[in-house]
Amino acid sequence: MIVFRYLSREVLVTLSAVSAVLLVIIMSGRFIKYLAQAAQGALDPGVLFLIMGFRLPGFLQLILPLGLFLGILLAYGRLYLDSEMTVLSATGMSQQRLLAYSLAPATLVALLVAWLSLGLAPQGVTQVARILNEQDALTEFDTLVPGRFQAMKSGSRVTYTQDMSNDRSELGGIFISEKRLSTAGDKERGITVLVAQKGRQEIQADGSRYLILEKGYRYDGNPGQADYRAIQYDTYGVLLLKPQVSSEISEREAVPTGELIGSDNPKYQAELQWRLSLPLLVFIVTLLAVPLSRANPRQGRFLKLLPAILLYMAYLSLLIAARGALDKGKIPMGLGLWWVHGVFLLIGLALLYWEPLRLKWAGRRAAQELAHG
Template sequence: MIVFRYLSRELLVTLSAVSAVLLVIIMSGRFIKYLAQAAQGMLDPGVLLMIMGYRLPGFLQLILPLGLFLGILLAYGRLYLDSEMTVLSATGMSQRRLLVYSLAPAALIAGIVGWLSLGLAPQGVAEVDRILNEQDSLTEFDTLVPGRFQTLRNGTRVTYTRELTADRTELAGVFISETNLSSATGEERGLSVLVAESGRQEVQPDGSRYLILENGYRYDGNPGQANYRAIQYDTYGVLLPKPEVSVELSAREAMPTSELFGSDNIRMQSELQWRLSLPLLVFIVTLLAVPLAKVNPRQGRFLKLLPAILLYMAYLALLIAARGSLDKGRIPPALGLWWVHGIFFAIGLMMLYWEPLRLAIDKRRAVSGGAHA
């Protein structure tokens, strides 16, 4: 029991450290993407942390199996390097017993991954979809940031305001540059620039929103040419896109797991098998990692790390490829993703029993050779 607690503690500490590092790397990349969208006025900066929080379960369900795999390699590799595992082996610690001890922390991680993949992750995706749909319904007026040029409408409009009141109803020092596109060909047909001393938002009874600009100029023309047209105005109205709120969740990743069971849709079955595969992945990578963690102290603890990572990547890549084939109907649902797990389960068993089998064969040959002599 003391050995079990010691091994579990070493494994869980290493797992936590590795998973934390991977989580920071992945979330940083995703946060930078959302931050760029917020800088362009496509997202309200106030919802960034909410989006990242709802995406967290989806990140963790993929990070934890990898963290466990690397945790076993690093933790047990250190024990082999420090000859601690040699001492344990002298007391009867075989790789099979080490695997049994490792399956207890693996069961804990599998339970967490199952909770995430079957419950929290779909709920998080649903909330992110809801937030993004609400963001799509915002007008340009709702996402303006004072003192910043913002690119809107897929880069065809640049908007700037020097000042904006807290209730977002009044602007001062307005600049709008818009590229005119041909409705037939989509080619550029010149540039329109609006400048105004002030502006305000006005909502019509039918729900249409206008940006009313006051005391300004409009310039129309083509860059590089001298035939610009300048118009001075006292009041000028700019139609803002009418909000189209859509909270319908069409993504299968956002569907509750209970709705996937019993579905005849091949894509729904593929999603269900993917969610069930993630907890199963935890046990199989444990089976793979235990024999791979055994290293010779003279060779160093990182000798098998690169091949082990490549093996894990091959496992995950084959799962993703099988999922895509299942989506397209190339693989029968009964076979689904299970054949991938079967292949790597067989690889794990082969690696676990290969050395004892080889030693038994060598011993039999030695006995046979001695008998003949």
């Protein structure tokens, strides 16, 4: 029991550290993506942390299996390097017993991943979709931030306001620069610049919104040429476009697991198999990691790390590819994703029993040579 607690603690501590690092890396990349959309005015900066919080279960369901895999490799690799595993082996610790001990923390991780993939992740995706739908209803006026140049329409329009009232109904010190395109939309015809002392939002009967500028100038022309045209106006209307919010979330990711069960929709069945595959992935990567963690002190603990990571990436990539093929009907639904797990289960069993069998055959051969010698 002492050895069991010691090994479990080593694995769980390493798992936590590795998972935390991976989570920070992945969330940082995704946060930068959303931050860029907020800088362009497509997202309200106030919802960024809400979106990241709701996406957290979706990140963790993929990070935890990899964290466990690397945790076992690093933790057991250190034990082999410090000869602790050699001492344990001398007291009767076989690879099969080590695997049995490793399945205890793996079961905890698998239960957590099942909770995330079957319950929390779909709920988080639903909330993110709701927030993004609300952002789609916003206009350029709603996402303006005083004192900041804001790009819209893929950078073809830049808007700036110096002041804004608390209820966002009045603007002051307005600057708008927009590229004028040809009728075909493939060539620039110059730039239009609007400046105004103040402005307000006006909603038409058809629901379209305009920014009404007051007491300003409009300049039309081409940069580098002296043919600019200046027009003074008392009132000028600018159509406010809705920001285009890009999202990588598919509709089926938000469907509750209860609705996926028993559905005849092939995409829903593929999604259900994917969600069930993640907890199963935890047990199989544990089977792979235990024999791969064996390290020779002269070789170092990181020698097998790169091949092990490549094996894991091949496993996950094949699962994703099989999921796509399942969506398109190229793989029978009965076969589904289970054949991928079966392949790597066999690889794990081969890795687990290959070294003991090799040593056993080598011992028999040496005994025969001594007998004949």
